[in-house]
Amino acid sequence: MERLEKITMDKNLKCKDCGAEFVFTEGEQKFYTEKNFPDPIRCPECRKVKKSKSNGKNNNKQ
């Protein structure tokens, strides 16, 4: 099988919290663009941590 050279538009971003580099894949970029989201500033790990933290308290919304 021949390996096709595929041009990917993956971006390397740096996490604002831990400074780690993470890949913002072409597919994710497309998704974010469709939803009109800004580029992510945190790596998936930090996003997970932040999510679980904020789920602890502020559960009551009026």
Ligand SMILES: [Zn+2]
């Ligand atoms: Zn991070």
